[in-house]
Amino acid sequence: xxxxxxxxxxxxxxxxxxxxxxxxxxxxxxxxxxxxxxxxxxxxxxxxxxxxxxxxxxxxxxxxxxxxxxxxxxxxxxxxxxxxxxxxxxxxxxxxxxxxxxxxxxxxxxxxxxxxxxxxxxxxxxxxxxxxxxxxxxxxxxxxxxxxxxxxxxxxxxxxxxxxxxxxxxxxxxxxxxxxxxxxxxxxxxxxxxxxxxxxxxxxxxxxxxxxxxxxxxxxxxxxxxxxxxxxxxxxxxxxxxxxxxxxxxxxxxxxxxxxxxxxxxxxxxxxxxxxxxxxxxxxxxxxxxxxxxxxxxxxxxxxxxxxxxxxxxxxxxxx
Amino acid sequence: xxxxxxxxxxxxxxxxxxxxxxxxxxxxxxxxxxxxxxxxxxxxxxxxxxxxxxxxxxxxxxxxxxxxxxxxxxxxxxxxxxxxxxxxxxxxxxxxxxxxxxxxxxxxxxxxxxxxxxxxxxxxxxxxxxxxxxxxxxxxxxxxxxxxxxxxxxxxxxxxxxxxxxxxxxxxxxxxxxxxxxxxxxxxxxxxxxxxxxxxxxxxxxxxxxxxxxxxxxxxxxxxxxxxxxxxxxxxxxxxxxxxxxxxxxxxxxxxxxxxxxxxxxxxxxxxxxxxxxxxxxxxxxxxx
Amino acid sequence: xxxxxxxxxxxxxxxxxxxxxxxxxxxxxxxxxxxxxxxxxxxxxxxxxxxxxxxxxxxxxxxxxxxxxxxxxxxxxxxxxxxxxxxxxxxxxxxxxxxxxxxxxxxxxxxxxxxxxxxxxxxxxxxxxxxxxxxxxxxxxxxxxxxxxxxxxxxxxxxxxxxxxxxxxxxxxxxxxxxxxxxxxxxxxxxxxxxxxxxxxxxxxxxxxxxxxxxxxxxxxxxxxxxxxxxxxxxxxxx
Numbered sequence: 094x095x096x097x098x099x100x101x102x103x104x105x106x107x108x109x110x111x112x113x114x115x116x117x118x119x120x121x122x123x124x125x126x127x128x129x130x131x132x133x134x135x136x137x138x139x140x141x142x143x144x145x146x147x148x149x150x151x152x153x154x155x156x157x158x159x160x161x162x163x164x165x166x167x168x169x170x171x172x173x174x175x176x177x178x179x180x181x182x183x184x185x186x187x188x189x190x191x192x193x194x195x196x197x198x199x200x201x202x203x204x205x206x207x208x209x210x211x212x213x214x215x216x217x218x219x220x221x222x223x224x225x226x227x228x229x230x231x232x233x234x235x236x237x238x239x240x241x242x243x244x245x246x247x248x249x250x251x252x253x254x255x256x257x258x259x260x261x262x263x264x265x266x267x268x269x270x271x272x273x274x275x276x277x278x279x280x281x282x283x284x285x286x287x288x289x290x291x292x293x294x295x296x297x298x299x300x301x302x303x304x305x306x307x308x309x310x311x312x313x314x315x316x317x318x319x320x321x322x323x324x325x326x327x328x329x330x331x332x333x334x335x336x337x338x339x340x341x342x343x344x345x346x347x348x349x350x351x352x353x354x355x356x357x358x359x360x361x362x363x364x365x366x367x368x369x370x371x372x373x374x375x376x377x378x379x380x381x382x383x384x385x386x387x388x389x390x391x392x393x394x395x396x397x398x399x400x401x402x403x404x405x406x407x408x409x410x411x412x413x
Numbered sequence: 414x415x416x417x418x419x420x421x422x423x424x425x426x427x428x429x430x431x432x433x434x435x436x437x438x439x440x441x442x443x444x445x446x447x448x449x450x451x452x453x454x455x456x457x458x459x460x461x462x463x464x465x466x467x468x469x470x471x472x473x474x475x476x477x478x479x480x481x482x483x484x485x486x487x488x489x490x491x492x493x494x495x496x497x498x499x500x501x502x503x504x505x506x507x508x509x510x511x512x513x514x515x516x517x518x519x520x521x522x523x524x525x526x527x528x529x530x531x532x533x534x535x536x537x538x539x540x541x542x543x544x545x546x547x548x549x550x551x552x553x554x555x556x557x558x559x560x561x562x563x564x565x566x567x568x569x570x571x572x573x574x575x576x577x578x579x580x581x582x583x584x585x586x587x588x589x590x591x592x593x594x595x596x597x598x599x600x601x602x603x604x605x606x607x608x609x610x611x612x613x614x615x616x617x618x619x620x621x622x623x624x625x626x627x628x629x630x631x632x633x634x635x636x637x638x639x640x641x642x643x644x645x646x647x648x649x650x651x652x653x654x655x656x657x658x659x660x661x662x663x664x665x666x667x668x669x670x671x672x673x674x675x676x677x678x679x680x681x682x683x684x685x686x687x688x689x690x691x692x693x694x695x696x697x698x699x700x701x702x
Numbered sequence: 703x704x705x706x707x708x709x710x711x712x713x714x715x716x717x718x719x720x721x722x723x724x725x726x727x728x729x730x731x732x733x734x735x736x737x738x739x740x741x742x743x744x745x746x747x748x749x750x751x752x753x754x755x756x757x758x759x760x761x762x763x764x765x766x767x768x769x770x771x772x773x774x775x776x777x778x779x780x781x782x783x784x785x786x787x788x789x790x791x792x793x794x795x796x797x798x799x800x801x802x803x804x805x806x807x808x809x810x811x812x813x814x815x816x817x818x819x820x821x822x823x824x825x826x827x828x829x830x831x832x833x834x835x836x837x838x839x840x841x842x843x844x845x846x847x848x849x850x851x852x853x854x855x856x857x858x859x860x861x862x863x864x865x866x867x868x869x870x871x872x873x874x875x876x877x878x879x880x881x882x883x884x885x886x887x888x889x890x891x892x893x894x895x896x897x898x899x900x901x902x903x904x905x906x907x908x909x910x911x912x913x914x915x916x917x918x919x920x921x922x923x924x925x926x927x928x929x930x931x932x933x934x935x936x937x938x939x940x941x
Contacts, residue, residue: 153509155512200689200692200693201692203693203696204692204696206508206509207448207508207509207512208647208692208696210448210508210509210512211448211512211643211647212688212689212692214643215640215643215685215688215689216685216689218636218640218681218685219682219685219686219689222678222679222681222682222685223682225678226678226679226682272812273812274804274805274810274812274815277797277800277801277804277812278801278804278805280790280792280793280797280801281790281801283792284790284791284792284793285788285790287752287772287788288784288788288790288851289801290751290752290771290772290773290776291750291751291752291772291773291775291776292773292776292801292802292805292806292851292854292855293773293776293777293801293802293805293806293807293855294773294801294805295771295773295805296773333516333636334520337512337513337516340509340512340513341513344513375524375527375528378520378524379520379521379524379525379528381517381520382516382517382518382519382520382521382522382524383517383521384517385513385514385516385517385520386496386514386517386518386521389500389510389513389514389517390496390499390500390503390514
């Protein structure tokens with residue numbers, strides 16, 4: 094079957110699975126489940142998007158949350174100021190994130206390896222400072238956003254559908270890139286950037302494109318996330334932990350494909366949830382730090398060792 | 414004019430403390446290849462130890478260093494021989510992996526500190542220093558700044574002496590420059606790494622004490638401190654002792670002088686922009702040729 | 703074709719390339735020889751854009767490529783195989799060719815690119831390794847892949863850097879036959895750095911010899927071999 098036909102088939106399968114998940118509100122009426130799914134889908138979408146730069150191009154951003162926060166605040170502002178629904182303004186949030194990526198990406202993408210990671214971390218903190226200090230936004234005091242619907246359950250269901258759509262979009266984009274000219278250019282960059290240049294790959298351009306796409310997806314997620322938060326405070330919206338969690342999820346799940354990214358996000362989300370339930374919020378935080386350490390150290394085979402050692406190298410369509 | 418001199422003076426002093434805060438981070442990145450995100454969190458812990466030893470137990474906080482330094486050194490050795498050593502065997506991308514691992518440690522440490530010490534801001538106010546100020550040509554400097562800078566300076570001098578005049582110190586520098594080569598000439602890289610990380614954490618503890626005297630602190634402050642460390646280390650050149658010290662001074666001055674020009678909440682932004690500018694034009698550090 | 707004019711490049715205190723000039727004739731195989739450190743690979747780096755000359759200019763088919771970026775030079779039609787093989791280790795042999803094809807090779811469709819990749823692999827006799835990870839290939843296979851990668855960029859000028867080092871005699875004659883085939887079937891101009899004399903003598907129509915960053919001889923293989931400057935540099939004075 095030709096690659097185009099296969100892609101179309103994959104899209105159809107994705108759509109069907111998506112519709113199945115979308116039908117949940119018909120049967121499931123527990124608010125808690127939707128909260129869990131919203132956050133899980135959020136991390137899944139973010140990790141899949143992050144992986145476009147991290148897994149495909151080998152550029153590990155430790156500041157992905159910047160795009161989430163910036164997009165979130167833009168949507169919040171538009172909601173408060175004009176009453177526009179964050180579902181509709183999500184593309185604008187994505188656009189803002191994309192612009193930030195363009196501005197920031199140009200200097201940052203010249204750096205390699207840990208330097209790039211460190212700088213993206215700093216840039217995320219810088220974006221937070223900028224957003225918090227925007228005159229007229231009054232971010233530090235906290236912004237109260239009106240709920241999507243009158244009762245909590247319905248609100249959660251709507252946000253759930255929104256996040257589901259964003260996750261499906263992120264996966265669809267990743268699927269497309271994985272088997273495209275852009276994708277193979279990014280893999281070449283990951284494997285040997287200098288050689289890629291001598292093969293006609295305009296590495297600067299491709300990296301920027303990948304970074305902007307990745308940011309755009311995260312920005313959109315930000316707008317739904319903000320609405321879910323309800324009350325926007327700068328620290329939770331720009332939490333460093335979100336950035337690091339994304340990296341962890343991708344590493345654990347496997348950076349070779351969106352499948353790994355999705356898997357890692359789901360697994361870690363479930364683990365976090367268990368910790369929260371059985372140990373309580375504070376202790377779970379402590380334990381989670383420990384878990385982070387243990388996870389990196391003791392996954393002997395499988396995704397992490399593969400991903401890091403072979404330079405995130407599992408062939409995209411599954412190697413022989 | 415006086416204000417300028419005032420800020421210059423305090424900038425230099427806080428700069429020395431920043432240099433001490435960053436030197437351990439620079440050494441661990443340079444010698445072990447580990448980006449130790451938990452470094453400032455240990456400084457915060459050192460700050461708490463100094464604070465409680467004085468305010469709760471009445472010990473001279475400087476005496477608390479007798480506890481902090483060896484204990485932190487030991488913890489550093491332990492962490493390196495277990496965690497980082499293992500990291501080296503399972504991956505060659507120690508940089509990324511160490512960022513995630515040490516971030517985990519930082520979360521755990523921050524949460525523990527929040528739990529035991531609460532999130533209330535603390536400031537180490539030493540009675541016998543409280544009203545002492547030094548007046549120099551119209552500029553008055555609070556003695557706590559002087560003492561903090563003095564402590565930092567002594568510690569930096571000790572570290573410098575260690576690195577340049579002792580055999581082990583030279584071994585540390587050798588490993589930093591050429592790990593395999595160092596192993597070839599018989600240097601026990603593992604032992605050197607552990608010593609390096611032990612020194613790194615110990616110096617963080619001392620830096621914590623110095624910072625506790627100067628600014629209020631609470632558990633989450635390790636993140637803003639991390640930013641300062643990044644700036645000093647990257648702009649100063651990873652692994653370079655002299656670079657770290659000089660850049661620490663510059664950052665300290667940047668901090669206090671920019672506070673004269675922009676509102677406080679934006680001072681951090683100035684620091685960020687400075688770092689980004691340095692990275693664009695001089696990714697190997699401002700002192701590199 | 704390729705025209706190098708008074709090109710110089712200095713690294714610190716060392717003049718890696720010192721006032722080098724020569725023109726390549728199209729469709730010829732030209733050998734580039736010289737002892738280690740003569741500046742041959744540096745010259746390649748200058749041509750392919752990984753470095754830029756301090757003085758002088760390089761022209762390719764009327765384009766001034768002296769200060770162009772590597773990806774632009776690749777797209778104009780200069781392909782390169784590296785001395786120490788640099789395959790995309792995490793990708794299969796077939797996937798290794800896709801980037802070159804899509805970006806320099808002028809192929810827009812992935813399906814088309816895949817077909818073309820398979821054709822190239824067949825040409826370099828690596829068909830049985832199409833879906834093997836480059837990481838798992840032998841050195842000889844990696845060297846074939848290196849040439850295949852260069853071919854995937856649809857070059858008119860191919861820069862081969864020591865492709866014959868480390869091969870056993872049978873691998874060597876296979877590869878020589880491959881190089882000949884490349885020249886004959888695709889009319890590609892080839893500039894090859896080589897230390898293996900047998901290969902250079904048999905394959906090249908012309909040889910340029912370098913030492914200490916300068917050209918010391920330029921002519922037919924016979925001429926250059928008998929040039930006393932060349933002999934001096936390889937074997938020493940007093941011969």
